[in-house]
Amino acid sequence: MKGKIIFSSLFSIILLHGFFCFSQNKNNNTVADYDFAPREKVIFEDNFSQDTIGKFPSKWRLAKCNVPENYLLKKDCKVEKDGDEYMFNIAAKTTKGCLFIEPEIDTNSYLTDSFTLEVDFLLDSNTSSFGLNFPQSDKTTAENYHGFGCAFDGHPNKLGLTFDTPAGITATREYAEDCKVKEWHHFALSCYKRAIKCYIDGHYVFGIRDYGYSPYRFVITYGESLSWLGSTKYKNFRLATGREATPFSEILTEKKFVTHSITFDVNKSTIKQESTAFLLQFAKFLKMNAIIKLEIDGYTDSDGDAKNNFMLSETRANEVRKQLILLGIDGNRLTTKGFGATKPIAPNTTEIGKANNRRVEFVKL
Numbered sequence: 001m002k003g004k005i006i007f008s009s010l011f012s013i014i015l016l017h018g019f020f021c022f023s024q025n026k027n028n029n030t031v032a033d034y035d036f037a038p039r040e041k042v043i044f045e046d047n048f049s050q051d052t053i054g055k056f057p058s059k060w061r062l063a064k065c066n067v068p069e070n071y072l073l074k075k076d077c078k079v080e081k082d083g084d085e086y087m088f089n090i091a092a093k094t095t096k097g098c099l100f101i102e103p104e105i106d107t108n109s110y111l112t113d114s115f116t117l118e119v120d121f122l123l124d125s126n127t128s129s130f131g132l133n134f135p136q137s138d139k140t141t142a143e144n145y146h147g148f149g150c151a152f153d154g155h156p157n158k159l160g161l162t163f164d165t166p167a168g169i170t171a172t173r174e175y176a177e178d179c180k181v182k183e184w185h186h187f188a189l190s191c192y193k194r195a196i197k198c199y200i201d202g203h204y205v206f207g208i209r210d211y212g213y214s215p216y217r218f219v220i221t222y223g224e225s226l227s228w229l230g231s232t233k234y235k236n237f238r239l240a241t242g243r244e245a246t247p248f249s250e251i252l253t254e255k256k257f258v259t260h261s262i263t264f265d266v267n268k269s270t271i272k273q274e275s276t277a278f279l280l281q282f283a284k285f286l287k288m289n290a291i292i293k294l295e296i297d298g299y300t301d302s303d304g305d306a307k308n309n310f311m312l313s314e315t316r317a318n319e320v321r322k323q324l325i326l327l328g329i330d331g332n333r334l335t336t337k338g339f340g341a342t343k344p345i346a347p348n349t350t351e352i353g354k355a356n357n358r359r360v361e362f363v364k365l
Contacts, residue, residue, distance in 0.1 A: 036188050036199050037277050038261045039116045039240035042355040044103050046237045047266060048086035050351070051079040057088050059351070063100035063219045077101065080233070084266070087122075090222050091231040100133075102219040103237070109138070111215045111241075117189045118238045118274060126152035126181050128230030131222060132189075134215035146213070147221070148189070148198070152181055159185070161198060161205050173206045184235075188274055191215070192244045202273050238263070238355075246278065248285040251292065257362045258345070260355075262320060267304075269315040271323060279320075282362075283327035293333045296320050297361040301354035302341040314338025320360055335365070 044059075051057045057079050076091045077099070090099065111134070121130045133147035149162045159179045179185065179201070188199040194214070197207040218239070222232065240260070251257045261278040264271055271279075286292060298317035300309040317336035325331045346353035 035277050036190055037246055039242035040260050041242045042240045042260060044105055044239040045355040047235060048079050048088055053081050054078050059104050060101050061104055063102040087233045087235040089231055089233045099222040100219045109216050111217060114192045114244050115241045119234055120184050120186050120236045122184050122233040123181055125230035128232050130232050133219050133221045135217060136213040137216055251362060251364050255364045258359055260359050262360045264316055269319045271319055279323055283324055283329055286329050293365040295363040295365055296336045298338045299359050300341050301357045302348040306340060309340035310338050313340050
């Protein structure tokens, strides 16, 4: 790759005039500062639970890229299970080469000028690397691939997050907030009109006002050298598009607001950390509109037993109510209902349809 893949210069910090326009704020961040808001229309989601253990995941493929050093083999990339959790493990077994893996999405150009991408990742050593690239066209040359790299670079408690641009500029920010090797971390990216914000584990790491091009799609990348060995595990991919701002005012005009920004652990009512920003913003809206009373409705997809889905949707709605009360909303303003898989808003015949049916609705009373 001759230095084109971002891992080769992952930790060389280059000061850019005006490139980083948001303050870093990595160690004194609080829950109230977490402003990441997932977009509402899910276009790709994968927790690997539908895949066969030990096989390449069914929703992914090797990406087209004319890279002669493509020594990593597809058989070294497989789905694993640990307890109730499924994951995609990319294991490095050579000393050189690179790998490009992309989601099976019907169209090549699916990223809009407003999207969010989330994934959990685990690096099994301080020489493993995590990479997401965003090609700017359908060209298969390595020069077309730009994006993020993340690694500990020999430091067991300090991650380095890098962004690489088409101009060949690589810039790095360190993140050291309770970050450890062999533990799961959550990466979240928000993109709006070429401006990006990056988060790890609910903490803002850095933002860029204009990264220089319109992304075409995304791929997982794994670049190797003699110093980059180890495996990287991924789970809970979620790619969504839509409006950047959450239109809470729809409750006032439409009497109902539907959201996919509140997400839960699989088959559980535990609200994921990445839902924090939405709940904080929604609680603020409710405090400013104290006259509003709401019914919180929970919905699931059609997988599993219908009775269990009703119970799950109800417990999820109750958990949302509980969190809003903890954020200062009077519980007398909030009631809950669970509807299971009834009233779908998309076909339950596809994984994307199911993802969009898993939702929370707020109905004005």
